Amino acid sequence: MLATSSSVYHIRSPVSPVSSKTHKLVLTTTSLRNVVLANSSDVLYYEVVTPAWERHRTRVSRLDPNAQVFSVVAEMLNGHAPEDTKGKEEDAKRAMALRWFGGGEYVAVNDFLHFAWFRGKDGRKYTWYGDKKRLELRRDDRPDRPVASYHKEKRLLHVLRISQYPYLEVDRDPAVIETLDYVVVSFLLVERLRRDYGCD
Structure with missing residues (x-):
């Protein structure tokens, strides 16, 4: 019997089966500004919103x-800041400041993400590695295998409709799941930079 997904946003992909040791967070679009990342059961579900106004x-x-x-x-x-009316729209692409859990002061992104690495809630160091073909997150205590990997979308004939939506594959390790908020936010920041520098 075939298991069906309860998620509205989970898009099945027969091409690449995911290991039972990982969660597959499927991105609903290729945009990093307005997207939902969700696993097949919606137990892990993140919504990213940048309103037009x-x-x-x-x-x-x-x-x-x-x-x-x-x-x-x-x-x-x-x-640029919202009161900066002289700033150009392309200047507003890069995330400059960040605040956690909807409160407190904004801090510079570099205070959280230091040259592609950050400290998780477990106190361990996590580092993003990538090039034009891959983006992986590794933890300092187990550098031999990634705790998260980003898989780009696949298109028919490389230009037509998307045949496989992009997804973030995340290890089921409880320590990784505990720090998943940091993993998702750091992924959004690092992947934005990669795209800015033409690594998409």
Whole structure:
């Protein structure tokens, strides 16, 4: 009997089966500004929103599957400040500041993500590695295998419709799941930079 997904946003892909040791968070679009990342059961569900009337702010929210409510994980300020009317739209692409859990002061992105590495809630160092073909997150205590990997979308004839949506494959290790908020936010920041530098 074939298991079906309960998620509205989970898009099945017969091409690449995912290991039972990982979660597959499928991205609903190729955009990193307005996207949902969710596994097949919606137990892991993140919504990223950058409203058209508020292009300088991106909110990342996580759905609590039991209460069915969203809680803000992080807010990113993109490019120039909202009162800077002389700034160009392309200046607002890069995230400049970040605040966690919808409160407190904004801090520079570099205070969280130091040259592609960050400290997780478990105190361990996580580092993103990537090139034009791959993006992987590794933890300092087990550098031999990634704790998360980004897989780009696949298109028919490389230009037509998407045949496989992009996804973030995340290890089921409880320590990784505990720090998943940091993994998702750091992924969004690093992948934005990669795309800015033409590594998409």
